[in-house]
Amino acid sequence: MFMFTAFQTCGNIEWYYIGAISSNELKKKKNVFTCSMAIIYGVFSASNLIAPSVVAVIGPQLSMFFSGLVYSGYIAMFIHPYTWSFYTASVVVGIAAAILWTAQGNLLTINSTDATIGRNSGIFWALLQFSLFFGNMYIYFAWHGHVHISDKDRQTVFISLTVISLVGSFLFFLIQKPEPEATPSEASESLLQTESTESKALQLSVTKEMLLLSISIAYTGLELTFYSGVYGTCIGAMTQFGNDAKSLIGLSGIFIGLGEILGGGVFGMLNKCNRFGRNPVVLLGLITHFVAFYLIFLNIASDAPIAPEEGTHLQAYITPSVEVALLCSFLLGLGDSCFNTQLLSIVGFMFREDSAPAFAVFKFVQSITAALAFFYSNYLLLHWQLLIMVVVGFLGTLSFFVAEWVVVSSRRDTDYDNI
Template sequence: MNPEGKRLLNIVILGFGFMFMFTAFQTCGNIEQTVIKSFNSTEFHGSGYTSMAIIYGVFSASNLIAPSVVAVIGPQLSMFFSGLLYSGYIAMFIYPYTWSFYTASVLVGIGAAVLWTAQGNVLTINSNDTTIGRNSGIFWALLQFSLFFGNLYIYCAWHGHVHITDKDRQTVFISLTVISLVGCFLFFLIRKPDPESSPAEVSESLLQAESTEKLSHVLTPTLLFAVQACKIFVTKEMMLLSISIGYTGLELTFYSGVYGTCIGSMTRFGQDAKSLIGISGICIGIGEILGGGVFGMLNKCNRFGRNPVVLLGLITHFIAFYLIFLNIASDAPLAPEAGTDLQAYISPSVSVALLCSFLLGLGDSCFNTQLLSIIGFMFRDNSAPAFAVFKFIQSIMAALAFFYSNYLLLHWQLLILVLAGFLGSMMFFVAEWMAESSRRESDYDSI
């Protein structure tokens, strides 16, 4: 196989590995609060919202140490061992205990930082300037398909189940654990690409450290990386964008954990309420893939700038929030396992609930594609620390949102999202205006 074919095969294997892993983990996150409420045991007092808050909080802090871990043991082993931590978290639900639940949450937070750092390195060393866009698209598409398969399995497994029994729970999580482990072992099929005279080769030589003696050479770049990230964090551009980034963390929490729980709690949806959590996840995935594909391509012909896409995302989310407010009972996020009999302001509609799922995914892709685009443009000379700041802010806000989801009724959560979305969009418009002004000045100077 020629070198380019070898690198492309590595990207495909990487995508399939993540697809299997996140088919299991995203499905787990989508259903875990519903599962926990149905688990009758005096020995277990965990909360799915608290667990996800811990995961995202630890994830944000662990981004500082992740480059060193990947540098010492290499990206392949880093992804494998991080994947085992994900699998352990999922397997914990087979026989859950409070101490193991929260311990696994901390470990997954650390593993997530290492996993995504290693993924970025593998993508880099298998790409060049002409193939990075294609390879990123292949990886993104395969990753997003994880929203389909796991949620479809949940729909089929729980169809017609009003109560999730211990056997139902164990069957689902044993299956998800096996799926996750398949993804882990796929990483061993990735082969070291033939070296090229490119920055990627330098990156690979750094990350393929073979002895502890190299650790001292790794820590210095890591500290420099942290210093650069801190400097970028306090720039005017990043301070403006931080509001928009924070909003993506809040709405990430809502669509990935809270909204599915709300749907499963609505007894007025009938016996299919629990299985509808899976269909909701599929609708979110359709919105994400559609939006990511369309708006990702629009970045190549950026004639009207990024603001129209962000405005579309804001309008899409506001429509979704308003319909959810009308359709879903206010106590749905906190309802017991039996669900809630309350009605909101209209007769509860499954079709409206699933439409909102699609709109949540579509709006999320609007914000994320444009944020990635503008950060890559504004901080092109320091893209790695800039994207680390992006992940840090997003993860902190996601952790905060999962924490308050334990206590706030649905309408208060929606109000927070509306205010944060409006303010974040306004700040993005200002940042885009600054970016456009900078581009015009650069074009003028070149002329």
């Protein structure tokens, strides 16, 4: 929560920050924000091939700590950014992200049982998404009513975010180790098997279960790009929202966070009461997103994602409404939590014995589609971006249903064999 309060807030304001720098070589570069995010997620995707080996060698706890330090360095770079440091930091944080999320998935799995993996996934997701709430609340109040943000104000923000990120990195040392601990012989065996982790990840990537889940995972990558980078940009570009348009970027992040927190908390704490499995939650996520996409289509101008710094003057299909825009932010967060909590749960359940390689495949698929989405977001109008997510989201939901039925069938077969 602490670390991503810093990083997600950084990502949410990065587009506006770069465009508003008063004197810097970065300002002369077109599409530098989306290029950076495409680099991060592209490197993130490729680095998932080595991430399981790193986690196996130094353990998930140290993997998360050192990755957190890299995240802090990336945020600190914005205090005085330059082109070379900006793109270098984007590459390095992409590598760190692969290691961080592989370690996180591994830690979540080994600290859970089959009965608690769903609950723990929901609790984890809710706590993580508090970062959107706190970070964007700070941005909203700090920049409320400011048409132009001074260099001093921006530097103060990024110094604060760097400190917050460092606090989060050191808190990883408080994570409890699962019991029983591995014996020395088991630890040695783990090191000897490190060389096979990449091949294990490749083997898992072509299994029937992972191929089915890959479409859903790909959808989470597309909508991650949309709610974390594109939608805030669209709101900030709407001149019809007046002088508060830029501060609404932070307020939108708060409402996304509220949706994420509500979804993670409800679907996590009530997991044991859910007799119908994961499918109804995923279906709810799809319906929620479809409603949000339709309202965004009506409320936001089509050229908002690619509008110049001064914003768009095109009219949407309805009179632009701040209330509708923030409702869509909430729905985007709620729907995202539906998909991610259930994907974390089903991956941890299906691949318990190979959780690190499995979550590496998870993040590989998610990050490569996020990189693709950041790339095309530079060129496609809003309605085309929404259409892509509608198609992939529908197909991903159907494939998730099939994967869940595979889990249910295998569980019934196991129960029958036990009897």
